[in-house]
Amino acid sequence: xxxxxxxxxxxxxxxxxxxAHPAVLAALAAAAPGPAPAYGGDRWTAAAEAGLRDLAGPxxxxxxxxxxxxxxxxxxxxxxxxxxxxxxxxxxxFAVDECGAVEAMLGRKLLxxxxxxxxLTPAAVEAVLERCADVRTPRPSTVxxxxxxxxxxxxxxxxLADLRExxxxxxxxxxLDGARLANAVARLGCTVADIARFADxxxxxxxxxxxxxxxxxxxxxxxxxxRAPYLRRxxxxxxxxxxxxxxxxxxxxxxxxxxxNARHANTMADRLAAQLAPLPGLRLAQRVESNAVFVELPRAxxxxxxxxxxxxLLPTGPARLMxxxxxxxxxxxxxxxxxRRSLR
Numbered sequence: 001x002x003x004x005x006x007x008x009x010x011x012x013x014x015x016x017x018x019x020a021h022p023a024v025l026a027a028l029a030a031a032a033p034g035p036a037p038a039y040g041g042d043r044w045t046a047a048a049e050a051g052l053r054d055l056a057g058p059x060x061x062x063x064x065x066x067x068x069x070x071x072x073x074x075x076x077x078x079x080x081x082x083x084x085x086x087x088x089x090x091x092x093x094f095a096v097d098e099c100g101a102v103e104a105m106l107g108r109k110l111l112x113x114x115x116x117x118x119x120l121t122p123a124a125v126e127a128v129l130e131r132c133a134d135v136r137t138p139r140p141s142t143v144x145x146x147x148x149x150x151x152x153x154x155x156x157x158x159x160l161a162d163l164r165e166x167x168x169x170x171x172x173x174x175x176l177d178g179a180r181l182a183n184a185v186a187r188l189g190c191t192v193a194d195i196a197r198f199a200d201x202x203x204x205x206x207x208x209x210x211x212x213x214x215x216x217x218x219x220x221x222x223x224x225x226x227r228a229p230y231l232r233r234x235x236x237x238x239x240x241x242x243x244x245x246x247x248x249x250x251x252x253x254x255x256x257x258x259x260x261n262a263r264h265a266n267t268m269a270d271r272l273a274a275q276l277a278p279l280p281g282l283r284l285a286q287r288v289e290s291n292a293v294f295v296e297l298p299r300a301x302x303x304x305x306x307x308x309x310x311x312x313l314l315p316t317g318p319a320r321l322m323x324x325x326x327x328x329x330x331x332x333x334x335x336x337x338x339x340r341r342s343l344r
Contacts, residue, residue, distance in 0.1 A: 010331050013310040015180075015265065015291060018324035020248075021210035027251035028212065028244060036243050040064070044246035048216075051253040052204065055192040056218045061225040063217045064245045065237040068179040069098045071203035071217045073105050074235055076142065078219060078228050079173040079200055080108055085138030086175075087128045089115035091150050093177055105235065109138045117286065118149030119159065122166040129170060142173040147195060147202075148184040152269075152292030157190060160198040173221070176202035182209050182262035183290035196220055206252055210261045210325045214245040261325035265291035268323035268332050275336035281343055285318040293321040297339075304342035309335055 011017045036042040045064065052062035065071050072094060076086060086102065088094050090112040094102050102108060111132065113124040125143055132140050143163065148154045155163075167174050176199040178184075185192055196202055200221035206214050219225045232238050239245050252258040273288040276295055285294040296318050297305075305311070312320040323332070 010308065010334065011310040012321040012323065012327075012331075012335060013312050015208040015322050015324040017310070018208075018210075018326040020212040021252070021257070021261065021325060023251045023254070023257060024211055024248045027247040031243050031247035036241075038240045038242070039238060040242040040246075042243040042246065044243040044250055048246040048249040048253065051250065052216055052218060055204070055253070056196040056220070057193045059220065059222070060196065061219040061228070063219070063228060063232055064239070064242060064249065065215055065217060065232065066213060066239065066245070067207060068093070068177070068203060068205055068215050069101050070235065070237045071205075071215045072098065072144075072175075072177055073101050074228070074232055074237060075175050075201040075203060075217050075219075076102055076108070076144065077106050077231050077235070078224050079142050079175055080106065081141060083139055084141035085109040085111050085132070086142050086144050087111045087113060087120070087125055087140050087172075088144040089113060089118060089120050089146065089149070091115065091118060092144065092146055093150060093179070094144055096150070111138065111140055115149075118146070118151030118153045119155055120145060120163065121159075122162055125163070125166060125170075125172075140172065142175055143167055144175045144177065145199075146177040146179070148180045148187070148290035148292075151286045152290045152294060153287055154184045154187050154289040157188065157194060157198075160195065164198040173200045174198060175200065178203045179205035179208055179215070180262075180290055181205060182258050183266055186259055186262040186266050187289050200224060206249055206258065208324070209258055209265075210252055211248040214248040216249060262291070264325055265323045265327065268327040268329070269293050269321075271329065272321060272323065272332045272336060275333070276339060279340060279343060282339070291323045293323075294318045295321065298343070301339060301342035305335075305338060309338065 049062045095110050201219050204216045269291045273293050283296045
């Protein structure tokens with residue numbers, strides 16, 4: 001994964017940095033010639049939506065959007081009522097990495113809860129509910145989860161069931177940010193439907209998994225899809241040339257390529273973690289359950305690696321090393337060897 005002149009040669013900073021999969025580019029080229037109906041009236045969109053229903057279940061209502069933030073804003077807007085607030089993990093994408101999009105565009109407050117491993121627990125949700133018990137505070141109506149989490153961990157199906165049970169009992173909706181849902185499905189050995197049944201709405205990310213730029217929102221709860229097409233239009237996420245979003249999604253759904261890509265990224269993260277874990281002076285800061293490796297590096301090692309390797313250093317200290325569908329074994333082995341050198 002060669003960078004531009006003057007940039008680090010090998011990139012573990014983000015799966016967003018990876019090139020589009022060749023199959024996606026080929027699908028776009030095939031969809032380009034000639035006219036096609038606009039705003040989703042084309043055969044590519046019909047095929048992509050059918051493929052998404054095959055994954056999530058026949059009751060799912062799929063909507064294609066340009067990116068993950070758009071999916072999150074649209075998905076939450078469908079679930080929220082006037083004055084409602086959202087409970088989420090303190091390091092969730094909604095709260096940290098989307099420039100306050102949910103709060104700015106929807107005018108809804110995010111109520112963050114501690115999640116040391118990235119995962120909300122029923123107890124953490126209950127604690128937020130206890131402190132928001134009267135009209136002086138916003139009314140929590142929706143719990144927003146991320147699967148896989150921002151710390152690379154995955155909710156088990158049992159953990160999702162426990163959260164769903166609590167939310168049903170307390171009258172809360174569930175939204176699931178699935179920007180890396182493919183990685184979670186690959187890790188858990190389950191299906192999208194196994195996870196989707198615990199959510200009222202969820203996103204399924206493709207941009208981080210080989211697409212040029214396309215994500216999907218899946219609406220699962222009965223009755224919530226009525227307003228969604230209008231909200232998508234109002235929020236600027238209805239593509240006029242929808243075939244070019246749909247062609248990307250269709251290419252990744254074809255033959256299970258989306259899952260193959262995620263499995264490869266996870267395998268490369270496992271390979272990297274296995275080589276780093278035994279090294280003296282290093283500590284894996286989180287369990288490796290998707291395509292993210294969080295490792296605490298000595299400052300000298302960080303400085304040694306920076307000129308040649310791109311990675312993200314968290315404000316809290318650990319380095320985040322992300323793999324993708326395009327990460328090669330040689331890339332992983334080369335990084336691990338240079339970490340060894342840096343420690344020497």
